[in-house]
Amino acid sequence: MSIRNFDKLMKPSSVALIGASPKRDSVGGVLTRNLLHRFKGPVGLVNPRHADIFGTPVVPNAGALGFVPDLAVIATPARSVPGVIAELGAVGCKAAVVISAGFGSSAEGQALSQALRDAARPHLLRILGPNCVGLMLPGLSLNASFAHLDPLPGPIAFLSQSGAIITSVLDWAKPRGLGFSCMVSMGEMADVDFGDMLDYLAGDPNTHSILIYVEAVTNARKFMSAARIAARSKPVIVIKAGRFAQTAKAVASHTGSLAGSDTVYDAAFRRAGMLRVFSLDELFAAAETLGNGRRITGDRLAILTNGGGIGILATDELAAQDGKLAELSPGTQVMLDAVLPPTWSHGNPIDIIGDAPPERYAQAIAPLLTDPGSDVLLVLNCPTAIAPSVKTAAAVIEAVRKSERPVLASWIGEQDARDARSLLAAAQIPSYETPEQAVRGFMHLVRYRRNQEILIQTPPSVPEQFAVDLATAQKSVAAALGEGRSLLQGPESQAILKAFAIPTVESLVVTTGADAMDAQRRIGRPVALKIRSPDISHKSDVGGVMLNLESPSDVAAALAAMRERVARAKPEARIEGFTVEPMVNRAGAHELILGLTDDATFGPVVLFGSGGVSVEVVADRAVALPPLNMSLARELMARTRIYRLLQGYRDQPAADLDAIALTLVKLSQIAVDLPEVVELDINPLLADAKGVLAVDSRIRLKATSKPGASRLAIRPYPRRLEEAFPMPNGEPLLLRPILPEDAPQLDTLFAHMSPQSVRMRFFTLIKELPSYVRARLTQIDYEREMALALVSGGPPGKAEIFAVVRISADPDNDMGEFAIALRDELAGQGIGTRLMKRMIAYAKDRGIRRMMGIVLMENVAMIDICRRLGFRIEYESGRPDAVRVTLDLARTEAPAS
Numbered sequence: 001m002s003i004r005n006f007d008k009l010m011k012p013s014s015v016a017l018i019g020a021s022p023k024r025d026s027v028g029g030v031l032t033r034n035l036l037h038r039f040k041g042p043v044g045l046v047n048p049r050h051a052d053i054f055g056t057p058v059v060p061n062a063g064a065l066g067f068v069p070d071l072a073v074i075a076t077p078a079r080s081v082p083g084v085i086a087e088l089g090a091v092g093c094k095a096a097v098v099i100s101a102g103f104g105s106s107a108e109g110q111a112l113s114q115a116l117r118d119a120a121r122p123h124l125l126r127i128l129g130p131n132c133v134g135l136m137l138p139g140l141s142l143n144a145s146f147a148h149l150d151p152l153p154g155p156i157a158f159l160s161q162s163g164a165i166i167t168s169v170l171d172w173a174k175p176r177g178l179g180f181s182c183m184v185s186m187g188e189m190a191d192v193d194f195g196d197m198l199d200y201l202a203g204d205p206n207t208h209s210i211l212i213y214v215e216a217v218t219n220a221r222k223f224m225s226a227a228r229i230a231a232r233s234k235p236v237i238v239i240k241a242g243r244f245a246q247t248a249k250a251v252a253s254h255t256g257s258l259a260g261s262d263t264v265y266d267a268a269f270r271r272a273g274m275l276r277v278f279s280l281d282e283l284f285a286a287a288e289t290l291g292n293g294r295r296i297t298g299d300r301l302a303i304l305t306n307g308g309g310i311g312i313l314a315t316d317e318l319a320a321q322d323g324k325l326a327e328l329s330p331g332t333q334v335m336l337d338a339v340l341p342p343t344w345s346h347g348n349p350i351d352i353i354g355d356a357p358p359e360r361y362a363q364a365i366a367p368l369l370t371d372p373g374s375d376v377l378l379v380l381n382c383p384t385a386i387a388p389s390v391k392t393a394a395a396v397i398e399a400v401r402k403s404e405r406p407v408l409a410s411w412i413g414e415q416d417a418r419d420a421r422s423l424l425a426a427a428q429i430p431s432y433e434t435p436e437q438a439v440r441g442f443m444h445l446v447r448y449r450r451n452q453e454i455l456i457q458t459p460p461s462v463p464e465q466f467a468v469d470l471a472t473a474q475k476s477v478a479a480a481l482g483e484g485r486s487l488l489q490g491p492e493s494q495a496i497l498k499a500f501a502i503p504t505v506e507s508l509v510v511t512t513g514a515d516a517m518d519a520q521r522r523i524g525r526p527v528a529l530k531i532r533s534p535d536i537s538h539k540s541d542v543g544g545v546m547l548n549l550e551s552p553s554d555v556a557a558a559l560a561a562m563r564e565r566v567a568r569a570k571p572e573a574r575i576e577g578f579t580v581e582p583m584v585n586r587a588g589a590h591e592l593i594l595g596l597t598d599d600a601t602f603g604p605v606v607l608f609g610s611g612g613v614s615v616e617v618v619a620d621r622a623v624a625l626p627p628l629n630m631s632l633a634r635e636l637m638a639r640t641r642i643y644r645l646l647q648g649y650r651d652q653p654a655a656d657l658d659a660i661a662l663t664l665v666k667l668s669q670i671a672v673d674l675p676e677v678v679e680l681d682i683n684p685l686l687a688d689a690k691g692v693l694a695v696d697s698r699i700r701l702k703a704t705s706k707p708g709a710s711r712l713a714i715r716p717y718p719r720r721l722e723e724a725f726p727m728p729n730g731e732p733l734l735l736r737p738i739l740p741e742d743a744p745q746l747d748t749l750f751a752h753m754s755p756q757s758v759r760m761r762f763f764t765l766i767k768e769l770p771s772y773v774r775a776r777l778t779q780i781d782y783e784r785e786m787a788l789a790l791v792s793g794g795p796p797g798k799a800e801i802f803a804v805v806r807i808s809a810d811p812d813n814d815m816g817e818f819a820i821a822l823r824d825e826l827a828g829q830g831i832g833t834r835l836m837k838r839m840i841a842y843a844k845d846r847g848i849r850r851m852m853g854i855v856l857m858e859n860v861a862m863i864d865i866c867r868r869l870g871f872r873i874e875y876e877s878g879r880p881d882a883v884r885v886t887l888d889l890a891r892t893e894a895p896a897s
Helices: 006-010 027-038 078-091 107-123 163-176 194-202 220-233 254-258 261-271 280-291 308-320 330-339 358-368 389-400 415-426 435-455 470-482 491-499 513-523 552-569 630-638 642-646 657-673 740-751 755-762 771-778 831-846 860-868
Strands: 015-018 043-046 056-059 071-074 095-098 126-128 134-137 142-145 152-160 179-185 209-214 236-240 275-277 300-305 376-381 407-411 487-489 508-510 527-532 545-549 577-582 590-599 603-610 621-624 677-688 691-694 697-701 723-726 732-737 785-791 801-809 815-822 850-856 872-876 879-888
Touching: 006 095, 006 126, 006 194, 015 027, 015 078, 027 043, 027 142, 071 078, 078 095, 078 107, 107 126, 152 163, 152 194, 152 280, 163 179, 163 280, 179 194, 194 209, 194 220, 209 280, 220 236, 220 261, 220 435, 236 261, 236 280, 261 275, 261 435, 261 621, 275 280, 275 435, 280 435, 300 308, 300 358, 308 376, 308 435, 330 358, 358 376, 358 389, 376 389, 376 435, 389 407, 389 415, 407 415, 407 435, 435 630, 470 491, 470 657, 470 697, 487 491, 491 677, 491 697, 508 513, 513 527, 513 552, 513 577, 527 552, 545 552, 552 577, 590 642, 590 657, 603 630, 603 657, 621 630, 630 642, 630 657, 657 677, 657 691, 740 771, 740 785, 740 801, 755 815, 755 850, 785 831, 801 831, 815 831, 831 850, 831 860, 850 860, 860 872, 860 879
Parallel strands: 015 043, 015 071, 043 056, 071 095, 095 126, 152 179, 152 209, 209 236, 236 275, 300 376, 376 407, 815 850
Antiparallel strands: 134 142, 134 179, 487 697, 508 577, 527 545, 527 577, 590 603, 590 677, 603 621, 677 691, 677 697, 723 732, 732 785, 785 801, 801 815, 850 879, 872 879
């Protein structure tokens, strides 16, 4: 349902409390006092056993309130709540906060939760909770909670699944002067969940940053889509509980056991452009660091200090966090020599000596703000009698006032430093109590920037770098499932890998010693012998692998010994035979593990790391959510220790990193194309300068009727929307969804539009598209919006763009706003009409109910197109120069293109 009726939840003008109580220390009593304390709108109290509470009249039921409350707060026994919701819906209430507990995971609790939703659905009534502390909106002076304090107003939104965390943060934040646009206790999320709240807060002008305490995500695709939209507009910082919880799920692959739930959450937060932190202190420190809106363009830190010791502490912490210490340029060194005493450190950290007055700080800062070798400046200060903390802070503030380069600060000490930190905070310079905290603040900026780069990636649903033999792969899967088999090994798993162009070794299936001898003769060189059993997933654990068998007799003897050994180790296992494979002689090749597994929350997950028999012991791996492209695959690889080895060292040449990354993209494609694959291991994948080779693999299947892409938490590039678009002159163009790589070509489209055409598209005269506008127009979330670009032949980034039609739907899929841009030379050829017809058909297919646009009155051609396509045309309120055009898609036939 998303944010429908959220105006009643988050901006209520009236409130009713169902379950008001005169008992001051009860939940109902605290709620009553909190609501009556400051809220300026009407507050109705409901309790059939009382006529008056704290001097305020009380009515027996919602129907007797005398007004329709925007928001109801419910604190009655759980069994009564569905009936209360139905009663509130009947009188017209559209939002409720359910404080009541008793809706847990028990059968009775789940039944009550469903009854709650069933009661609300006919009235489109939104429910926050149940089992929550409540909702606090400081800007409205509304405390609809049983928290013990009122939060201060401010720009931070705080969402928490834990009520205890809400009250603890409130107690922690108030004496520190931290203010909130809202504090929302999510509870059990029977209706309103994190995705809904992120959707709302993304467009809330009073919220500058969003902080989240997460225990579990529901509806992963909605969460990821909403999080990616929110993270594009403001910092979203998350702390996740339960980092080390162990799963009891039985898995048939290394990948399944290695990709634990917390690592998957971490990958999801990273892909959504969010910043993950690990403590409440760090949560609010990150909000301060990111909240002033300044962003870094690189990850090199310059450190300016009047104390060598604290400079070293900062440098140590930077090294511990894998941060980069800036190397000062020769020009900067010369400028510093001119203003600093001869005893300065002549390097980074820049130690300007303990007797540094405020003026020396200012003189040293000037060249550092323009130094080409650094990206961020950290200013440290130890208290001295020569340089009072507050005066030094004032000098620093003045020195950096006009600079665009991000500056962080740490004033060490207590009394004087506290006043200096307040001064720095007022100047929007993030300041910290210790150098280590300051460096962690810098690393928040670095990690946030990296995650924002990941956020803009939109991989395709169908690959361009390799050909897929999907029919063969699907036939292999169907055959195995048809025979009731779920585990594929040897030639069967290799067949699927080959269908996706992953290089593998050849396997020969044998059942007897004589067969094995013949197989070795055919191969003609040393071989490996492996057991084949649907009941054995890790063959080496039961002695089911023998290597370097040089002769037919060696293979026959090994087969007999292996049969006996496996029978002793796993007597219940069904032995279907053995595979004989040529030994691979690639001295110096790295053993990697690549895999797929199906996470219960986020769906398919791709794993990469150090492989071999010690894979669990070494525990060097990282995971990512598909779909992947080459850039995302390389980022996944870079999060492992083995990645450094893969880049080459001493006399060891670098491995073919592109071949490894492409293999990860191929696994991602398997997740899209073969929904039956729930686990896949390649271990080891040998990688060296010659390329990659899958030596051993196993696949676990599960029958499903879902399309592969529907399982993914992130919707991939929808290549199915690509279609030929012949021009009137016969030129064959392509209509396809827009891609991030198209951003430079938007300039070409823009250059072929007259100033008048530009004004009719963007409602203002602009000479060129700013880079952030190009990014916003091309880096889209296909779950929420669509832009179809009319392009010439050529790869993305090279293909010339002639026109773009787009639609952006609200989170409820109720209304989609369209826009269209067209080169001037294409006007008058019916192309705009054809593009609009195509977008109308797309909107209907996506279930968007209405299509809307704002059109300048002088744009008579666009108005005429809309009139002919059945749009209703009416004047736009507050815009005498424009009209609003609306099409009811539910009553409109999809136009023939």
